[in-house]
Amino acid sequence: MTSVIDRREDSAVAVPVSWWRDAVIYQIYPRSFADSNGDGMGDLPGIRSRLPYLRDLGVDAVWLSPFYASPQADAGYDVADYRTVDPVFGTLADAQGLITDAHDLGLRVIVDLVPNHSSDRHEWFRRAVAEGPGSPFRDRYHFRPGRGAGGELPPNDWPSIFGGPAWTRTTNPDGTPGEWYLHLFAPEQPDFNWDHPAVADEFRTILRFWLDLGVDGFRIDVAHGLVKAQGLPDLGVETQWHLLDVGVSPCFDRDGVHDIYRSWRRILDEYPGERIAVAEAWAPTLERVAAYVRPDELHQAFNFSYLGTGWNVADQRRMIDASLAAMRAVGAPATWTLSNHDVVRHTNRLLQADDGDVAGRRPTAVDPVAGLRRARAASLLLLALPGSAYLYQGEELGLPEVVDLPPEVRQDPAFHRAAGQDGYRDGCRVPIPWHGDQAPYGFGPDGGPSWLPQPEAWAELSVAAQENVPGSTLSLYRAALAIRRSHPGLGAPDNLRWVDGPAGVLQFDRDGFRCTVNLGAGAVRVDRVGEVLLASGPIDADPDAVTLPADTAVWWSR
Known part of the structure; x- marks a missing residue:
């Protein structure tokens, strides 16, 4: 893509327009996406067979969670060999074939890299x-x-x-x-000492190995954790860190990590095709997160502050403004996400926020109709924002969090430990349904059980059940992604302008486009401003106005 410089007066840094600045990137959790051999575990050949589905969905790239050789103490985030595919997921030839097929379909491939720690079997x-x-x-x-x-x-x-x-x-x-x-995580995950030159040398060669194989980038796991304070000083107070809010500490978000990423950026820039790196960086402020994406460091950083934002106009507007401002200051795009493999799916979490549990750390059952209605509205809001969007597998089907998994099937390493990360991450990792009226819903070829049990209600949420069904969540996502790709106002520029509206309504314009979302408790009537492109749910319209029910979003062409 030709590089174009944005020279608007309010740009703090000249901004090149590149594929990743407004990309929609779809996270695949390999063990839960598609199983090719019937062993109950998803794998690379299974993913490869479903790539046309992702092309038709309309995403730009896929991000694969780890598939490296691993004892699987933490679902592959305990890596024993960074250059080998674990046999449960396939072979290195399968990885190469997946990358080739994805590129043939116009999809880029981002792989997880885990540099903070290895497996104890390394x-x-x-x-x-x-x-x-x-x-x-x-x-x-x-x-x-x-x-x-x-x-x-x-x-x-x-x-x-x-x-x-x-x-x-x-x-x-x-x-x-x-x-x-x-080990900042499980005992099976000893932390590397990044002060040792052999560690830095090893990861530079790992980067080159996968770049030579054709990957388009890396998602950097625990990007904020590599460097620890000299001497490993005591905290001095009794505390318990949580992945969502570690705060200021001697082992997270130390300034020394930035030298590491500058050296990685030089490697990425050697390769053609705009290879990128994305930081999973939990930091106390958005400004600290923005430091990871300065022009000579990484390309994007996940916006976890937005993920935990309350469902109300004031909080949403404040966080959107703060996110855009922090990234604008360093010339990086904002990123937006609502779900991933570590947090409660937003079909549940956004309703839990009404009870003060914004992070949704201990998932609870919610009204599935109300949860899906709010989730669909939130998805249209997210996809209308400037920057890059990350989708988590199954959210395009409206999958809810599975809150009733029995203890004996849970595999989150924190589940059986005292305190800590709550151990409920398995509920968002249940394999997705493809077709059929009983589990495993086409996840594998032989009808055998999947590694985590799927709910009976998921038959109605399968890809086949929603395919070409007007009003289905899958149809909504496909339509939204098609509009996002084709509408001239929804490209990379940071061009959001707020528009006042009735109480409880959040709305903004981008060039020739408006997004209106009713975050309030009751229906509201808003003036018609142009052609309705898409709505997250049923709306009542007349020539002059549109009535939006609660938790409903609409896109307009102006």
Whole structure:
């Protein structure tokens, strides 16, 4: 794509127009998307077979959660070999074929990269433990002697995000108690020591390996966590971090991470086709997040502040303004998302927000009709905003959070640990339904059970049940993405202008386009401003005005 410079007076930085600045990127959770061999687990050949569906949906790129060799202690986010596909997902040839097919269909491919920690089965860590104190491989992680007379206490007071202490004690080769190692997540996920040059060298080669294979970019897992404060100082207070709000700490969002990403950006820029990197960066402020996407660093950062915004005009408008301003200051696009593999699906979460649980950390059952109505309106709002949008698999079907999974099937490593990340992430990871009237709804070829059980009600939400059905959520998403791609006012420029409306109504213009959303409790009447392009639900219209029910959005062409 030709680079165009935006020279508006209010632009703090000259902004090139590139594919990723307004892309719609669809997250695939590989184990839950499509199963090609009937073992109950999704895989790369299954994804490959469904790529035409994603092309027809209208997305620009797919992001694949990890499929590398892994013991699966944390669903693949514990990587044992970054250059090998885990056999449960297929082979390296399957990955190459998926990338080739996606490109043939006009889809780009972004893969997850996990640089904060490895698996405890990684060759480096296995040697570090087996060789004992003094092993040079221990310097590539954070090994420390314990405190107390016999070293029986952890080296500092840091907690794990998954619950319990962030330290586990090793056993020496002679059987005696040994040193401790740091893991900000599960004990099976030891943190790398990014002060060691071998770690930086290794990840530069990993980047090149996948770029040479043809991937279009990387989503950087825990991008804010690689660098820890010198000396690993105590927090000094009893606390429990949560993935959604770690705040200011000695092991997250340290300034040293930016040198790492500058070196990665130089590698990405060597390759043709605008290869990108996206930061999963949880930081205390939007301005701190924006630092990850300065012109010589990464390209995008997830906007988790928006994900947790309340469903009301004041909060939405404030967060949208703040997000656009923070990214505008560094010349980066804003990003928007409502769901992903770590949070409660927004069909549930947005209603839970009415009870003060904006983050939806402990999912509860909600009225499915009301939840879907609000979710559809929120999706049209999100897709109308300037910048790049991220969709999570199944949201285009209106899938709700599964809140009643029995304990024995849950695999979130935090579920059985004390406190910490609440352990309820399995509810958004249930395999999606494709067709049929009983589980697994076409997820696999032989009708066997999927790795997580699917609800009976999902027969009505399958792709086949919604295909070409006017008013279905799948039809709504396809229509919205087609309009977003074709309407001249919905491209990359940051061109949002607020428009006053009745109480409870949020509305804004972009060039030749208006989005109006009723976030209030009752129906409202708004003046007709042009042709209605799309509505998230039924509306009453006459020549002069349109009546919007509560939790309904409409797009207009002006």
